[in-house]
Amino acid sequence: MNDHRSKMMIISPGLLPTESLLDSLVLISNEVSSIENFPLVQIKNVSSMIRRIKLLSSLFEEIQESDTPLPPSSILCFTELFSMITRVKILIQECKDRSSLWSLIQLEFVSNQFFVLVKEFGRAFDILPLNLLHVTNDIKEQIELLHRQSKRVEVELFIDPREVQRREKLLEVMSKNCLQNKKTNKGFIDFVKVEEIMSSIGLRTLSDYVEEISKLEVEAQSQAGTGGLIVVSNINNLMLLVSYTKSMVFRNEDESEECRPLSMFLYNKTKIHDNDSTFLSSSSSRSMVSIPDEFRCPISLDLMRDPVIVSSGHTYDRVSIAEWINSGHNTCPKSGQRLIHTALIPNYALKSLVHQWCYENNVSVNENNSSSKRHKNENAIDHISANKASKDAVKMTAEFLVGKLATGSTDIQRQSAYEIRLLAKTGMDNRRIIAEVGAIPFLVTLLVSKDSRIQEHVVTALFNLSIYDNNKILIMAAGAIDNIVEVLESGKTMEARENAAAAIYSLSMIDDCKVQIGASSKAIPALVGLLKEGTPIGKKDAAIALFNLAVYNPNKLSIVKSGAVTLLVELLMDDKAGITDDSLAVLAVLLGCSQGLEEIKNSKSLVPILIDLLRFGSVKGKENAITLLLGLCKEEGELVARRLLANPRSIPSLQSLAGDGSLRARRKADALLRLLNRCCSQPHHSL
Numbered sequence: 053m054n055d056h057r058s059k060m061m062i063i064s065p066g067l068l069p070t071e072s073l074l075d076s077l078v079l080i081s082n083e084v085s086s087i088e089n090f091p092l093v094q095i096k097n098v099s100s101m102i103r104r105i106k107l108l109s110s111l112f113e114e115i116q117e118s119d120t121p122l123p124p125s126s127i128l129c130f131t132e133l134f135s136m137i138t139r140v141k142i143l144i145q146e147c148k149d150r151s152s153l154w155s156l157i158q159l160e161f162v163s164n165q166f167f168v169l170v171k172e173f174g175r176a177f178d179i180l181p182l183n184l185l186h187v188t189n190d191i192k193e194q195i196e197l198l199h200r201q202s203k204r205v206e207v208e209l210f211i212d213p214r215e216v217q218r219r220e221k222l223l224e225v226m227s228k229n230c231l232q233n234k235k236t237n238k239g240f241i242d243f244v245k246v247e248e249i250m251s252s253i254g255l256r257t258l259s260d261y262v263e264e265i266s267k268l269e270v271e272a273q274s275q276a277g278t279g280g281l282i283v284v285s286n287i288n289n290l291m292l293l294v295s296y297t298k299s300m301v302f303r304n305e306d307e308s309e310e311c312r313p314l315s316m317f318l319y320n321k322t323k324i325h326d327n328d329s330t331f332l333s334s335s336s337s338r339s340m341v342s343i344p345d346e347f348r349c350p351i352s353l354d355l356m357r358d359p360v361i362v363s364s365g366h367t368y369d370r371v372s373i374a375e376w377i378n379s380g381h382n383t384c385p386k387s388g389q390r391l392i393h394t395a396l397i398p399n400y401a402l403k404s405l406v407h408q409w410c411y412e413n414n415v416s417v418n419e420n421n422s423s424s425k426r427h428k429n430e431n432a433i434d435h436i437s438a439n440k441a442s443k444d445a446v447k448m449t450a451e452f453l454v455g456k457l458a459t460g461s462t463d464i465q466r467q468s469a470y471e472i473r474l475l476a477k478t479g480m481d482n483r484r485i486i487a488e489v490g491a492i493p494f495l496v497t498l499l500v501s502k503d504s505r506i507q508e509h510v511v512t513a514l515f516n517l518s519i520y521d522n523n524k525i526l527i528m529a530a531g532a533i534d535n536i537v538e539v540l541e542s543g544k545t546m547e548a549r550e551n552a553a554a555a556i557y558s559l560s561m562i563d564d565c566k567v568q569i570g571a572s573s574k575a576i577p578a579l580v581g582l583l584k585e586g587t588p589i590g591k592k593d594a595a596i597a598l599f600n601l602a603v604y605n606p607n608k609l610s611i612v613k614s615g616a617v618t619l620l621v622e623l624l625m626d627d628k629a630g631i632t633d634d635s636l637a638v639l640a641v642l643l644g645c646s647q648g649l650e651e652i653k654n655s656k657s658l659v660p661i662l663i664d665l666l667r668f669g670s671v672k673g674k675e676n677a678i679t680l681l682l683g684l685c686k687e688e689g690e691l692v693a694r695r696l697l698a699n700p701r702s703i704p705s706l707q708s709l710a711g712d713g714s715l716r717a718r719r720k721a722d723a724l725l726r727l728l729n730r731c732c733s734q735p736h737h738s739l
Contacts (some may be wrong), residue, residue, distance in 0.1 A: 174202030229236035476516035504544035550590035
């Protein structure tokens with residue numbers, strides 16, 4: 053697994069004090085153990101994971117009750133266990149929040165996330181000094197059993213056969229419907245089968261269906277630009293199926309509502325709130341803090357402490373929009389658009405930003421905290437410990453591990469490399485200290501180890517270390533590029549190859565490194581090879597690395613000669629790769645190279661794909677799609693213009709982008725529309 057890139061990773065700059073670490077482990081393991089409402093898909097994987105955490109919870113509580121200090125050799129393992137249990141909690145929550153139907157379609161992808169975590173638990177248990185812990189024999193036996201089970205699970209990914217069967221039924225219904233549409237132009241759905249499938253994943257009431265549609269809408273928005281056109285199309289098909297089924301199953305339900313004027317509601321709301329709601333008082337001082345406009349609810353003009361998205365796509369504070377809906381309104385207060393449903397979907401991204409802003413400005417996240425809640429928050433454990441004792445502990449640990457790297461046996465080197473890998477992913481201070489004690493030259497040497505696990509741990513450790521900018525210089529100075537490229541080209545495991553690509557994209561952020569990496573005759577071809585053969589994570593790392601390298605003009609030709617253009621165009625339609633935006637970004641950069649332009653012009657399938665991306669792509673995807681179309685029109689002129697004009701979707705998409713797109717997209721859409729207009733006005737051109 054690519055350590056630092058996991059969005060669920062908990063980052064802390066040092067080894068935690070023993071007391072805080074134990075308290076943290078007890079707290080987080082109890083939180084996971086107490087989860088009751090399981091997601092409707094992945095039930096077996098979730099229940100199995102919670103069972104593991106409950107066993108670990110017993111271990112942590114018994115150590116805490118023994119009131120004895122943790123042995124120093126266990127602290128790194130426990131820090132890693134805290135990180136993994138936190139990721140388990142987030143993964144389970146994501147499974148609960150995600151659309152049940154989409155989770156069913158993505159069984160393998162989600163199951164693999166549980167599989168990866170179980171493997172990591174097994175690796176963490178490898179370095180757990182169980183005999184040094186003051187716990188009963190029963191607990192030791194349970195943990196040893198858990199360790200053996202984790203090792204057995206490493207062999208095979210578990211996918212619930214019942215869920216596979218449900219998915220097959222769903223796909224069968226959808227494929228029959230598509231076939232019937234093609235033959236008769238009429239939809240035909242076996243509602244008995246569909247309702248049975250829906251019921252099997254928990255969709256039984258009208259509110260269940262409404263909530264599922266909302267989740268699919270959110271999923272479609274999040275997949276734009278990463279999942280590819282096929283993924284977005286599949287989600288839209290699922291949305292249509294659920295909506296149609298809902299309308300048939302609950303056709304007797306009365307959903308009509310009357311609407312009062314927005315002005316009346318806003319007037320009533322403004323009477324409740326103070327005129328100074330634009331400002332909040334800091335909890336630590338009497339100063340007033342101005343609320344950023346993007347964090348204010350359009351209804352109350354107050355801070356959105358719990359932002360939610362309504363069906364129109366606009367965001368409001370939960371309390372305000374709930375009051376609006378409960379008072380009889382069925383329209384969006386901001387746009388006036390009729391709400392097709394009244395489900396409120398949490399806006400987690402905005403909520404995270406609001407909470408961060410509150411923390412930075414000493415503003416209470418919860419407006420009406422009770423004294424008990426406030427006391428609990430004040431005593432919450434802070435996992436950011438950058439004091440001198442923590443740094444000294446990291447330095448001692450790093451020096452010890454580097455010594456083992458230099459002189460130990462293969463088994464010792466393997467374990468030391470893994471522990472350095474873990475230590476290097478937990479904060480900038482750790483990365484700086486590990487480099488200062490001289491780890492980098494030893495890690496570079498071990499890149500060519502014949503032991504696959506050593507190679508995998510070492511290249512991942514170097515990637516984690518390279519996140520600290522000064523370490524990039526040290527890694528390059530140690531002559532690491534040739535060895536990293538060798539791992540990228542012919543590493544002993546796919547994970548090692550992908551983490552080598554991650555190391556290259558991290559190093560290539562520095563201009564001098566772009567030159568050195570590009571000068572290696574094998575680096576760019578190896579990245580293109582991974583773009584073809586890697587997992588979705590590996591493909592993404594390779595694409596980002598190629599983009600970074602392409603910023604340096606001489607590297608563009610090498611990328612084109614390595615066959616990247618054809619592959620990147622194919623990846624635009626690859627729903628499993630999920631790198632639509634990254635592929636577009638590389639193609640847009642290669643447009644600036646004459647050989648790249650020639651290759652892009654020769655792709656007959658590209659223009660129709662770009663037109664579709666103008667409609668379904670992300671903001672960044674639309675910008676790069678319009679950049680490519682404009683560049684092709686300027687070079688190819690009438691030939692590409694004719695192909696655009698012949699496609700009935702192109703002009704409406706361009707006009708929509710010119711009116712509603714980002715500043716960059718609007719400017720380029722205007723330029724392309726003017727160019728097409730000139731083409732139309734030429735006497736020899738006929739539409």
